[in-house]
Structure formats: C-alpha cells, structure tokens
Amino acid sequence: TNASAPDQLSLALAWNRVDIARNQIFPASALANSSGTIATTTERQKSPATAPRNKAKARGKKGRGGKVKPDPPEETDPRKIELMRWVNSLEQAMMDALVLDRVDFVKLLIENGVNIHHFLTIPRLEELYNTRLGPANTLHVVVRDVKKGNLPPDYQITLIDIGLVMEHLMGGAYRCNYTRKNFRALYNNLYGLKRPKALKMLGLEDEEPRGQKKKGKKKKEEEVEIDVDDPEVCRFTYPFHELMVWAVLMKRQKMALFLWQRGEEAMAKALVACKLYTAMAKESSDSELVDDIAEDLDNNSKEFGQLAYELLDQSYKHDEQVAMKLLTYELTNWSNSTCLKLAVAAKHRDFIAHTCSQMLLTDMWMGNLRMGKNPGLKVILGIIFPPSILLLVDFKGDDQSYTADSEEGKDKDDDTKISYLGYLMLYNYIILVKMERWPSIQEWTVIAYILTLGFEKVRQILMSEPGKLKQKINVWLEEVWNITDLAAISTFLVGLLLRLQNEPLLGIGRVIYCIDIIFWYIRVLDIFGVNKYLGPYVMMIGKMMIDMLYFVVIMLVVLMSFGVARQAILHPDEEPTWRLARNIFYMPYWMIYGEVFADSIDPPCGENLYDEDGKKLPPCIPGAWLTPALMACYLLVANILLVNLLIAVFNNTFLEVKAISNQIWKFQRYQLIMIFHDRPLLPPPLIVFSHLYLLFRSFRCTKRNDGELNEKDRGLSESIFHS
Numbered sequence: 001t002n003a004s005a006p007d008q009l010s011l012a013l014a015w016n017r018v019d020i021a022r023n024q025i026f027p028a029s030a031l032a033n034s035s036g037t038i039a040t041t042t043e044r045q046k047s048p049a050t051a052p053r054n055k056a057k058a059r060g061k062k063g064r065g066g067k068v069k070p071d072p073p074e075e076t077d078p079r080k081i082e083l084m085r086w087v088n089s090l091e092q093a094m095m096d097a098l099v100l101d102r103v104d105f106v107k108l109l110i111e112n113g114v115n116i117h118h119f120l121t122i123p124r125l126e127e128l129y130n131t132r133l134g135p136a137n138t139l140h141v142v143v144r145d146v147k148k149g150n151l152p153p154d155y156q157i158t159l160i161d162i163g164l165v166m167e168h169l170m171g172g173a174y175r176c177n178y179t180r181k182n183f184r185a186l187y188n189n190l191y192g193l194k195r196p197k198a199l200k201m202l203g204l205e206d207e208e209p210r211g212q213k214k215k216g217k218k219k220k221e222e223e224v225e226i227d228v229d230d231p232e233v234c235r236f237t238y239p240f241h242e243l244m245v246w247a248v249l250m251k252r253q254k255m256a257l258f259l260w261q262r263g264e265e266a267m268a269k270a271l272v273a274c275k276l277y278t279a280m281a282k283e284s285s286d287s288e289l290v291d292d293i294a295e296d297l298d299n300n301s302k303e304f305g306q307l308a309y310e311l312l313d314q315s316y317k318h319d320e321q322v323a324m325k326l327l328t329y330e331l332t333n334w335s336n337s338t339c340l341k342l343a344v345a346a347k348h349r350d351f352i353a354h355t356c357s358q359m360l361l362t363d364m365w366m367g368n369l370r371m372g373k374n375p376g377l378k379v380i381l382g383i384i385f386p387p388s389i390l391l392l393v394d395f396k397g398d399d400q401s402y403t404a405d406s407e408e409g410k411d412k413d414d415d416t417k418i419s420y421l422g423y424l425m426l427y428n429y430i431i432l433v434k435m436e437r438w439p440s441i442q443e444w445t446v447i448a449y450i451l452t453l454g455f456e457k458v459r460q461i462l463m464s465e466p467g468k469l470k471q472k473i474n475v476w477l478e479e480v481w482n483i484t485d486l487a488a489i490s491t492f493l494v495g496l497l498l499r500l501q502n503e504p505l506l507g508i509g510r511v512i513y514c515i516d517i518i519f520w521y522i523r524v525l526d527i528f529g530v531n532k533y534l535g536p537y538v539m540m541i542g543k544m545m546i547d548m549l550y551f552v553v554i555m556l557v558v559l560m561s562f563g564v565a566r567q568a569i570l571h572p573d574e575e576p577t578w579r580l581a582r583n584i585f586y587m588p589y590w591m592i593y594g595e596v597f598a599d600s601i602d603p604p605c606g607e608n609l610y611d612e613d614g615k616k617l618p619p620c621i622p623g624a625w626l627t628p629a630l631m632a633c634y635l636l637v638a639n640i641l642l643v644n645l646l647i648a649v650f651n652n653t654f655l656e657v658k659a660i661s662n663q664i665w666k667f668q669r670y671q672l673i674m675i676f677h678d679r680p681l682l683p684p685p686l687i688v689f690s691h692l693y694l695l696f697r698s699f700r701c702t703k704r705n706d707g708e709l710n711e712k713d714r715g716l717s718e719s720i721f722h723s
C-alpha cells in the first residue's frame with residue numbers, strides 16, 4: 001500500500017491485526033531503533049495531549065531551581081521532523097490500543113520504541129478513565145457513591161476522584177497519592193480555575209529549615225514565567241503502577257495482567273489488585289448489579305491473589321531473608337504500606353499462612369527468646385516467679401533475629417491474660433456480694449482496671465495511622481471487638497455514676513454492673529480466637545450469628561402470622577395496651593422450644609356446662625376451635641421446617657470454616673501479634689505507668705528535636721530488616 005506508516009498502523013489497529021503490524025509495518029529494525037532514539041531525544045518535548053502550550057505567571061522565591069527553561073528551538077531537520085511525527089503516531093496508537101483493550105498491540109508498541117514514562121501524562125490517564133469503551137465495570141457506580149450524589153451523564157472523572165475511589169476501596173488508613181496535598185496543589189495549578197503557586201512542586205523553590213522559616217523574614221517574591229503545561233510536570237514516577245490500577249478499576253483483566261508483569265513491585269501490585277477487585281465485587285453485590293459482574297471481579301481477585309502467593313513462594317525458596325524483607329519493605333507509592341499489610345487488607349489468608357509470613361510473625365512474637373518445649377508453661381512460671389526465667393529459657397543473638405527493636409509480644413499477651421482473669425474474678429465478687437454505700441478495695445481495683453483500659457483505647461485511636469481524628473475513629477470501629485470494648489466501658493461508666501449516688505440510683509447502678517459483665521465475658525472469646533483449636537470455633541460462632549439473623553427474619557414472619565391470629569381469636573375484647581404487643585410474641589416464641597402451654601390449647605367451654613368441680617364453664621369464644629389447628633400448622637413449620645433449615649445452614653458454615661481452620665488461625669495470629677507489638681509492656685491497671693513513660697519520652701523527644709516527635713515502633717511496617 002502507498003499509505004504512510006502511521007496510517008498503516010492505525011488500520012492494523014482498527015482491524016486488530018497485530019501480525020500485520022509486526023511483520024510488515026515494523027519490518028526493519030533500523031526504523032524501530034531510530035524511533036527509540038528519537039523517543040529519548042524528545043523526552044523534553046511537549047506531548048500532543050497537552051497542546052496547545054500555555055504559559056502562566058506564578059509567584060515564588062528564587063532558589064536553585066528558580067531559572068525558567070527557555071523554549072526549545074524549532075526543529076528544521078526534515079528527517080528529525082518525520083521521526084518525531086512517527087513517535088507521536090506511536091504514542092497515539094498506544095492510546096488507542098489501551099482504549100480498545102488490545103493487549104498484543106500494547107506489547108508490540110512497547111517493544112518498538114514507545115517509552116511508557118514519556119507517554120503517560122495526567123491528561124492521558126484521565127482520558128483513559130473517561131473512556132466509554134471496554135467491558136462493563138462499576139467505576140462510575142463507585143465514583144457516585146464516593147461523591148455522595150448523582151453525577152450528570154457527561155461527568156468527567158478526575159484523578160482526584162480516582163484517589164477517593166482508591167481510598168474507599170482499599171479501606172483502613174490507605175492514602176492515595178492523588179489525594180495528597182502536593183498532588184492536589186499541582187493538579188489545581190495545572191487545571192484549576194485559580195492556579196495557586198506550585199513552584200515548590202515544580203522545583204522552582206528551595207525548602208527552608210523550619211527554624212529559619214520562623215525566625216527569618218520573608219524574601220521578596222517576584223514573578224517568573226513557568227510553563228504549567230510542560231509534559232515533564234504531568235508524568236508519573238511509576239507509570240506501570242498507574243496503568244495497572246486503571247486496568248483493574250476498568251475491569252480489564254488481561255490488560256491488568258500484562259501491565260502487572262511490567263515495572264516494579266510486582267508482589268505489591270498483585271496484592272493491591274486483589275484488594276481492589278475484592279472491594280469492587282462487594283460494591284457490585286451491595287448495589288444489586290448483575291451477578292456476573294460480581295462473580296467476574298471475584299475470580300479476578302483470586303487470580304491476582306494466587307500470583308502474589310506464588311511470587312512469595314518462589315522468593316522464599318530462593319532466599320528466605322530477602323523474601324522477609326519484601327514483606328516488610330515500605331512501599332512509598334502504596335501509602336507507605338507493606339506487602340504484609342496489603343495482604344491483610346485483602347484478607348488473603350493463604351498469603352498470611354505462608355511459611356515466610358509465619359516465620360516473620362513468630363520472630364516478632366517471641367523476640368529474642370528461644371523457648372524450646374512447653375513454651376506456655378515456661379512463660380507462666382516466669383511471670384509467677386521471675387528468677388526462673390534464667391533457668392527456663394535461652395536467648396537468641398541479634399544475628400539470629402529477623403526483626404530489630406521488638407519486645408516479646410508473647411510476654412505482653414500472657415501478662416494481659418493473667419491480669420484479665422484476675423479482673424474478672426474481682427468483678428464477679430463485687431456483683432455477687434452485698435454492695436456497700438461506698439466502693440470497696442476490690443471495686444476500686446475493678447474501676448482502675450476499666451479506666452486505664454479506656455485510656456489505652458484512646459491511645460490506640462490517637463496513635464493509629466490515619467491522619468484525621470474522624471478517620472482514626474472510623475478505622476478503630478471497623479474491628480468488632482473494639483465495638484464490644486466501647487460498649488462495655490461506656491456501660492460500666494454509666495453504672496459507676498449511678499452507683500455512687502444514693503438509693504434508688506445505687507440499685508440501678510448495681511443492675512447495670514450485672515448487665516455489663518456480660519460484655520466482659522463475651523470479650524473472653526477474643527482471647528480464644530487466637531488459639532489454634534478454639535479460634536476456628538469462635539469464627540464459626542460469628543458466621544452462624546449472621547446466618548441466624550436471616551433465619552430470625554423468616555421466623556418472625558411465621559411467628560407473627562400465628563401470634564396475631566391466635567391473640568385476636570382468643571381475646572376479642574382486649575383494650576389497647578402495650579401488654580397486647582407482648583402477648584402476640586410471648587407464647588408463640590416459647591412454643592419453638594417445646595413449651596406448648598397444653599392447658600390453653602383447647603380449654604373446655606360451653607353454655608350451661610360445668611367442670612368436674614361443679615364450676616360453671618365460660619361461654620365458648622367464636623372461632624376458638626381454630627386455634628389448635630393454627631397451632632399445629634405453626635409448630636410444623638417453625639419446629640420442623642425452619643429449625644432444621646437453620647441446622648443445615650449451620651452445618652454448611654461449620655464445614656466451610658473447618659476446611660480452612662489452619663489459615664484462619666494463622667490470620668488471626670497476625671492480628672494478635674500486631675495488637676501486642678504496639679501495646680505497652682504492662683497490663684491494666686499498671687498500664688498507667690507505661691502511659692506516663694510514653695508521655696515523658698514524647699516530651700523529651702519533642703524538646704530535643706524542636707517539635708518533631710520521634711516515635712519508635714509504630715507497627716510492623718517500620719520493622720525493616722537491617723542487612
């Protein structure tokens with residue numbers, strides 16, 4: 001054909017004929033090499049997506065980068081002009097290939113000279129997010145939920161929106177780069193109606209030390225010309241990261257898998273994709289979209305999860321220490337998270353249950369202790385009689401420990417369990433014996449325990465990773481046991497305030513004490529949850545409770561249908577009272593457990609009739625004969641059908657959890673280790689001394705570092721190995 005190479009490439013792309021492009025349009029390696037060379041020479045040239053060139057004046061302080069780049073001289077060499085056109089056509093072909101989801105073409109273009117770092121800019125990435133082509137996805141649904149309102153049909157998604165979507169889907173304390181202050185300022189400078197100064201982001205301003213900034217006078221600002229549409233400003237450090245996230249959010253699995261193979265941090269990218277797909281599947285299910293979409297998203301999540309697991313397995317087989325470093329390496333492009341944290345966020349139990357992850361957790365749990373056999377018994381003896389530690393345990397050298405600066409979490413756990421057991425015994429005592437006018441020593445001990453535990457919960461919230469207090473509280477409340485603690489502590493404080501008053505408020509406070517102990521006994525299940533044998537059963541109970549809620553809804557329909565009919569037939573002359581509502585449920589509910597109230601099923605009645613004692617029988621109520629028939633049908637459905645259905649559902653849940661009981665235990669073990677890794681050494685109520693020590697240390701560090709708080713051990717993400 002006589003068409004030019006760019007036109008031929010466009011036709012091949014439209015026909016989806018990658019073989020023609022490979023064998024005929026790119027026949028000579030010289031052209032590919034020259035285009036690759038010119039791609040590097042045009043790194044500083046403006047991308048077509050950002051034309052036309054706009055200049056704006058911004059105010060800033062002159063520093064090292066205060067010089068403005070002059071406009072590049074206009075190219076006059078025909079050969080170079082032709083090569084630059086070829087590069088531009090390659091980049092346009094790359095854009096079309098991404099939009100049309102042509103994975104083979106994307107691979108071919110990368111192999112033949114397209115520099116992805118030069119290609120991907122902010123405008124192009126936004127154009128990709130706003131394309132209407134490709135498979136059905138849930139991105140616009142999620143954006144609408146995040147924006148909390150209906151979006152117009154022609155709404156253009158921005159990268160700020162994508163950042164909010166990422167944070168919503170990743171959950172927890174995750175912070176996307178698109179929502180950070182620097183990116184927002186740069187984005188507003190480039191595309192906002194009001195362009196604030198962004199010289200700092202553009203390298204035209206020197207950062208000053210805090211002390212000099214406070215004490216020194218502001219230097220005179222002067223106007224400088226900057227090219228705010230310079231493509232260099234719009235590019236990304238890790239373009240394959242951004243493109244893979246785009247492919248995942250747009251539900252382009254083949255493209256996402258291809259982009260996952262390119263670039264850096266493959267394990268982290270796989271875990272992020274796994275989490276995003278899982279969250280989108282849940283969003284699809286909650287939004288009642290087509291079931292096929294949620295199923296496809298779930299399958300995609302499993303595929304990326306398997307890739308992450310296989311990558312960890314291969315790394316561990318190749319080099320154990322390097323694999324462990326990969327698990328705890330801080331990923332600056334992924335909210336300073338770690339692969340281990342990402343796996344937990346994605347609830348990737350197989351990843352956490354891997355030998356590599358468990359060895360790392362064991363090292364954090366035991367610290368430098370080498371326990372040998374019967375570790376639990378040795379730790380308890382060491383707590384009861386501390387000098388016995390020297391005889392019962394050995395200590396590893398620093399070179400044998402994978403983590404640095406970790407206190408033994410197992411000691412903290414055992415101390416906490418023993419103190420909690422003592423606290424429960426004292427609590428039992430104060431509510432079982434007569435309550436005096438003023439608290440006894442035992443009651444003051446219980447009060448001190450709960451108050452110091454409350455202070456510890458406040459410390460956990462304030463020291464958590466999210467930046468804003470509201471987000472800290474929301475993340476903290478995502479844990480079910482934290483909600484239990486909040487209810488238990490709040491209920492006790494209400495009871496304490498009433499208990500310190502005179503009668504009758506004192507008696508009410510004592511009753512609240514009695515109710516509150518239920519929460520503290522339920523809290524024992526959390527201690528069982530990390531046990532290798534009891535943990536899966538605790539999880540079964542939780543899942544069965546959810547199953548039972550659905551059953552209760554169905555049972556309520558059957559119960560009310562019988563209860564209302566029975567009450568209306570047997571008691572036609574009732575006055576409107578709240579007791580009437582109670583009578584609807586009272587007898588039908590106990591009938592489920594076998595109490596059928598035989599005397600009231602078909603009581604004797606009749607006109608001018610007497611019982612065996614000679615007492616006159618009451619007249620028969622119209623329709624009373626229907627009650628036994630209705631009761632028979634009710635018991636048949638409730639006791640036989642629905643109860644056995646619930647048992648079958650429970651059995652199915654039991655089998656599901658039992659099959660993965662080992663993974664469940666190892667996953668819950670991670671959560672326990674993380675809790676005690678960040679917890680102070682002493683248990684409540686002695687934990688108040690640890691809090692005072694932390695305050696003193698923080699004050700000293702603040703004074704020494706001139707306002708900069710130097711915290712130690714903020715979590716597993718900072719336990720980086722030192723090789």
